[in-house]
Amino acid sequence: SAVISQKPSRDICQRGTSLTIQCQVDSQVTMMFWYRQQPGQSLTLIATANQGSEATYESGFVIDKFPISRPNLTFSTLTVSNMSPEDSSIYLCSVGRYSYNEQFFGPGTRLTVL
């Protein structure tokens, strides 16, 4: 499995501001995904980060709120824009390869919005 790191590991932010979360993988991967885990809840997919093209967002998530970049096969960023306390969650990236179904997760970014 790949080694996945996320930065920052945690942050406390003021409402109305934006935070960019980075996901770095130690090897090239085809698929990268971003998930949200609200307090005490399960994981919900935000979007699939596509290399060289716009991300594919799930129902309920929009690009203006969660812009995503994926400039190459080892790196992606998720921005949480114009934050409110409801955005307080753990944000996780995961990676997989195109023809394999297994996904591996990063350690997560714990975000608190005041």
Next chain:
Amino acid sequence: GQQLNQSPQSMFIQEGEDVSMNCTSSSIFNTWLWYKQDPGEGPVLLIALYKAGELTSNGRLTAQFGITRKDSFLNISASIPSDVGIYFCAGQWGYGGATNKLIFGTGTLLAVQP
């Protein structure tokens, strides 16, 4: 978003006991994955299942892909304190591309008393 029904929601057991949990869906899946999440960490993949009826073991863990393809089961034998955590099932429809996205279960919290 869609979630899978996972039961039980929580379990409080004595060290040495066996544990069973299951996951059910209204949709069929081609892959079932089981993850464990420790506090402050990302989910770690435990077992992956690819065929209906498949039974796969990983140490003291055994998981099965239900015949109907709408359910999966995870058993832990002779539990130990480090088994404590939240266990998630995840289902996947396809074999590549955007169909790699995972739908997660609601989670089972396991507490083990020494």
